[in-house]
Amino acid sequence: MAGKGGMDKAKGKAKEAVAKATGNDRMMTEGKTDQAEGKAKEAMDDVKGSVRGASMRRPLMLLP
Numbered sequence: 001m002a003g004k005g006g007m008d009k010a011k012g013k014a015k016e017a018v019a020k021a022t023g024n025d026r027m028m029t030e031g032k033t034d035q036a037e038g039k040a041k042e043a044m045d046d047v048k049g050s051v052r053g054a055s056m057r058r059p060l061m062l063l064p
Helices: 003-022 025-057
Strands: none
Touching: 003 025
C-alpha cells in the first residue's frame, strides 16, 4: 500500500473496524467508500505507470 490510494484503503479499514465494534452503520459505509476510493486511485496510478512505461519503450510513430 503506497501513496494516497493505500492511505485511503487503510483509513477505510480502520473505519470499518470501529464501525463493527460500535454498530455504526454510517461509519461502516464511509469505510467501504474510503476503501473503494483507495482502490480506484491505485488502479489509476497503475494505468498512469503503464502508459508512461509504454511511451518510453515504444516512441510514437510520426506520420510523413
